[in-house]
Amino acid sequence: MSDGNTIESVMDEVRRFPPPKEFSEQAHVKSLEQYQKMYEESVADPEAFWAKMASEELHWFARWNNVHSWDKDNAIIKWFEGGKLNVSYNCLD
Structure with a gap:
């Protein structure tokens, strides 16, 4: 029997905890959608993505x-x- 307090139940976490709006407004990546877009760009053309990041951020x-x-x-x-x-x-x- 599983009572929901086993290690297996803890490892299967699917809830999301969005950050407060004030925190998101100050963040470098402001939304999950922006993150997903950046991730897709990094996979599609890693060299161009990292060149862009290095140029813009450093x-x-x-x-x-x-x-x-x-x-x-x-x-x-x-x-x-x-x-x-x-x-x-x-x-x-």
């Missing part, structure tokens, strides 16, 4: 040459090769 001292390159045989992934930024500048500005 200050670069030198722009990158390639958004990403990867060598799946050696599990090597490189992002924004040739680009120069200062993480603390982006975090504090």
Whole structure:
């Protein structure tokens, strides 16, 4: 018998808890619809999506040459090769 207090019942959570309106208005991603649109763009064309995000959201001292390159045989992934930024500048500005 299940009384609803088992670990399995807790792991099957489907309720949604929308944030307060004031919080959403200040958020970078303001709605679930906006998030879903961004997700779809990122899956459809990851290189264009991440180039756009990097250009809009970060200050670069030198722009990158390639958004990403990867060598799946050696599990090597490189992002924004040739680009120069200062993480603390982006975090504090």
